[in-house]
Amino acid sequence: MASGLVALLDDVAGIAKIAAASLDDVAGAAGKAGAKAAGVVVDDTAVTPGYAMGFTPDRELPIVMKIAIGSLRNKMLFLLPGALLLSAFAPWGITPLLMLGGSYLCFEAAEKIIEAFSGHDEVDEPEELALSAKELEKQKVDGAIRTDFILSGEIMAISLATVADKPLAVQAGALVLVGVAITIGVYGVVGLIVKMDDIGLHMAKARTAGGRALGRLMVRAMPVVMDWLTTIGTAAMLWVGGGIIVHGLEHFGLTPIPHWAEAFSHWAGQVPGVGAITGWTAMALASAAVGMVVGGVIAGVLHLLPKKKAKAH
Template sequence: MASGLVALLDDVAAIAKIAATSLDDVAGAASKAGTKAVGVVIDDAAVTPGYAVGFTPDRELPIVWKIALGSLRNKFVFLLPGALLLSAFAPWAVTPILMVGAAFLCFEATEKIIEAVTHHEGANKVEELALSSAELEKEKVSGAIRTDLILSAEIMAIALNDVTERPLMIQAAALALVGLGITIGVYGVVALIVKMDDIGLHMSQRRRPSSQALGRGLVKAMPVILDVLTKVGTAAMLWVGGGIVIHGLEHFHLPQIPHLAHAASEWAAQVPGVGAVTGWLAYALASAVVGLIVGAIIVGVVHLIPKRKKAA
């Protein structure tokens, strides 16, 4: 009996050791994969607050919550199973899918830049004014979830690309951990951003002069912060999309553009003391330029097709 108990304890210890090793593998894979997706995460966090702006304060957090639930549904119902099927049956398709998603990001960013320069976003504002608040909220949430689907697909594809050599269960657990962690992080930050003016207003009503001054500062800063976030989101779309295109060209043995981007980064990295920062900035700028070129080509094609149909 004693020897049987000892053997059982040994088996339990061995299973626990295997489980601990698996958890370490999952955590390590998730950490590495999540780090690679940080650019898309910045884009997601910068873009989303705009969808909750313009509503009454009591609707802001419910809207963020609806978008967060939609994001989780995107990741766990559609993208995670799709990523695992790709990994099992068509791992060669990961890079092309990444590049298609990157091209879409470049297209979206370029259109935003064109709209900002030509001031064509006014038509959308007029259409929004014609909707009721409930219809507008539904439309905004739907638009945010659609955008999240693209960004989440990029995040999952980037993460998958980094764990394709691991066993399937480790891949599934790592992707689930990345998806959940990024969703909580992004929409937690988004909720804080959209409620920042309310926090500032509350602080401005306190008795302490320092709290009042900080509160008024937060309220005044919010329009600036939202404007900066919009610009950061657009820049991140170009930087991330262009960077993925560059990596894709390397993967398909088309080294000319990647060589120029790496050469610019290496040259900028020679600045004494801040070489790591300037090198990264140079590569990000080169990626953004590539993204802008790709986006401009797609915008040109998309806007050319309707003209040809009218001519026909």
Template structure:
């Protein structure tokens, strides 16, 4: 009896060890895959707060919550199963799909720059002005979830490309961890951003002068923060999109751009003390230039074909 119990405990210990190893594999794979998607995450975080702007304070968090639920639905009901099917039956398609999504990111980034230079504003279009607040909220949430689908698809594709050589169970678990972690992180930050002005107003009524000053600073500073987020999001679109295009071309044997950017980064990385930063900046800047050229070409082509073209995804 005792020997049977010992054997059972040995089996349990062995199973626990295997489970711990698998968990370590999932955590490591998810961490590495999630890090590769950071640029798209920055863009997602920068774009989303605009969808909650213009509503009463009591509706801001519910709107963010609805978009977050829609994002989870996108990832777990559509993108995760689709990614696993792709990995199992058409792994050769991962890189082309990544490049297609990257081209879209480049297009979006370039179009934002064109709109800013031409002072184009879509905020108060007649269709929006005719809607009630409930209808407008529904339209904004739907538009945000649709935009999130595109960004989430790129995040999941980037993550899948990094774990495609792992067993299917590890792939599924890693993609689930990446999807859940990124959604919580992005929409937690978004919720903080959209409520920051309300926090500022509350602090501005405080008894201490320092607290009131901090509150007034938050209220005055938030428009500048949102503007900065828009610019960061645009830059992230271009550098991530351009970088994926460069790596994709290298994957298909067109390696000239990849080698040029690598040499530039190596040269910039030789600077003392700040070499790691300047090397990364050189890579990001070169990738952004590639993204801007490609995105600009797509925007120009669309505006020739469709002179009254408006962006494919709803603006905040």
């Protein structure tokens, strides 16, 4: 009886070791995958606060929570199963899918830049102005969740490409960890951003002069922070989208552009002491340049199509 119990305990210990090793594999894979997706995460964090701005303070955090739940639903119910099916039955489709998503990011960034230089910034449509607060909130949340679906799709695809050589169970675990951790991280930061002005207003009533000064500074800084977030989000879209396209071209043997980007990065990386930083910056700039060209071409074609249809009619 005792020997049987000892054998059982040995088996349990062995299973525990295997489980621990598997968890280590999952955690390691998730860490690498999350690092690879960092650029899209920056973009997601920069884009989302705009959807919660303009509402009464008591609705800002509930709106962020609704978007976060929608984001998690996107990842867990739709994107995760789709990614695992793709990995199991059509792994060759991962790179083209990444390039398609990267092209969309480049297009979105190019559209924002074109609007900024042309002076045609987005304004509230008459139909939007006629909506009730509840209807407008629903429209904004739905729009944010749709945008998040694209960005989350890129995050999951980049993560999948990073762990594609792992067993399917490790892939699934890594994608779940990445999806949950990124959702919590992104929307935690977004919640803090949208409440910064309220925190500043509260601090402006503090008893100490330093607290009041810091509170007023936070309130005044919010418009600048939002402008910077828009700029950072656009830059991240170009850098990430262009980088995905460059790596995709290299994957398919279309090497002139990837070789040019690598040569530029290598040349910039020769600066003594800061070569790693200048080399990385050069690669990011080269990727952004590729992204701007791709996004500009797509935007130009899409803007020309309505004009051609109008002329045909």
